[in-house]
Amino acid sequence: MNQMAGKLDTANVPFSDADFQALAALAHREFGLSLAQSKKPLVYSRLSRRLKAREINSFPAYLDLLGKREENAERLELISALTTNVTSFFRENHHFETLRTDSLPASIERARNGKRLRIWSAGCSSGQEPYSIAMTILDMMPEAPRHNVKILATDIDPQIVAKAKAGRYPAEEAGSIPDGFRKKWVKLEDSGTGQISMSQDLQKLITFAELNLIADWPIKGPFDAVFCRNVAIYFDQDTQKRLWQRFSELLAPGGFLFIGHSERVTGPASATLRGVGITSYQKTAAASAATNQ
Numbered sequence: 001m002n003q004m005a006g007k008l009d010t011a012n013v014p015f016s017d018a019d020f021q022a023l024a025a026l027a028h029r030e031f032g033l034s035l036a037q038s039k040k041p042l043v044y045s046r047l048s049r050r051l052k053a054r055e056i057n058s059f060p061a062y063l064d065l066l067g068k069r070e071e072n073a074e075r076l077e078l079i080s081a082l083t084t085n086v087t088s089f090f091r092e093n094h095h096f097e098t099l100r101t102d103s104l105p106a107s108i109e110r111a112r113n114g115k116r117l118r119i120w121s122a123g124c125s126s127g128q129e130p131y132s133i134a135m136t137i138l139d140m141m142p143e144a145p146r147h148n149v150k151i152l153a154t155d156i157d158p159q160i161v162a163k164a165k166a167g168r169y170p171a172e173e174a175g176s177i178p179d180g181f182r183k184k185w186v187k188l189e190d191s192g193t194g195q196i197s198m199s200q201d202l203q204k205l206i207t208f209a210e211l212n213l214i215a216d217w218p219i220k221g222p223f224d225a226v227f228c229r230n231v232a233i234y235f236d237q238d239t240q241k242r243l244w245q246r247f248s249e250l251l252a253p254g255g256f257l258f259i260g261h262s263e264r265v266t267g268p269a270s271a272t273l274r275g276v277g278i279t280s281y282q283k284t285a286a287a288s289a290a291t292n293q
């Protein structure tokens with residue numbers, strides 16, 4: 001074994017094209033990830049850390065490990081290593097503006113009359129996105145907790161979902177939260193930890209869960225809006241097209257889909273989702289009528 005001062009030296013572990021192809025095939029099969037050959041150096045650098053952590057000295061051995069049924073945790077480490085969790089409060093703020101002006105008014109009125117209001121943050125990372133949605137709703141509908149109003153927040157990575165549920169962040173992150181919202185729903189912890197925490201009012205509106213977007217969804221729509229931003233970017237074209245179509249099917253008539261700044265709706269869903277602003281789409285009435293027949 002290639003050891004250095006008692007520690008595994010992964011610096012020189014060979015990484016052949018065949019190793020890369022086998023990893024790329026697994027990442028595609030299990031998670032829909034698309035890894036172009038140009039990503040080989042990045043994959044090498046990210047996964048070398050996993051080899052080190054598991055004290056494994058070759059990529060074929062790591063692939064064997066990943067293939068074992070009981071190694072689900074390592075398969076999730078793989079996806080964490082190959083994707084990023086970068087997010088922030090009110091990221092791509094224009095989506096929250098569209099939510100406020102074009103989507104929520106009608107949904108809130110319906111919710112006040114006893115109907116459901118549902119929003120899905122799909123690929124929510126550490127939770128800043130669903131908490132931003134919750135603040136936007138509570139600002140417009142302070143009585144939301146007494147109505148049938150829920151935000152579903154899902155991510156494939158169990159560690160990141162646990163972090164989202166905890167709702168604690170470094171205080172610097174509060175900078176992108178509008179002042180009025182921060183005063184109402186964000187608490188600076190007294191203990192001098194430099195952490196902020198999300199209020200119970202926000203937490204009560206959100207249900208967090210683990211979900212792989214390319215697997216089955218045990219989820220019933222319809223949703224008034226779906227946020228799936230900066231997630232599909234990791235998927236190949238066909239997987240993206242299927243994803244947009246599945247969202248379209250789950251959206252309520254006139255429902256909104258918000259996607260990441262470098263993403264575009266493509267494939268069959270382009271016929272049912274009309275572009276209504278920067279990376280914002282609305283399910284057309286014709287599509288809604290067809291779905292509801």
Ligand SMILES: C[S@@+](CC[C@H](N)C(=O)[O-])C[C@H]1O[C@@H](n2cnc3c(N)ncnc32)[C@H](O)[C@@H]1O
Nearest residue numbers: 084085086087123125156157212213229230231
């Ligand atoms: C860059 S973050 C985006 C966070 C947030 N939506 C935003 O735009 O700020 C991408 C998230 O997608 C998640 N992800 C990647 N592949 C996924 C999959 N197959 N199913 C569900 N989530 C996935 C990652 O775990 C990560 O938390």
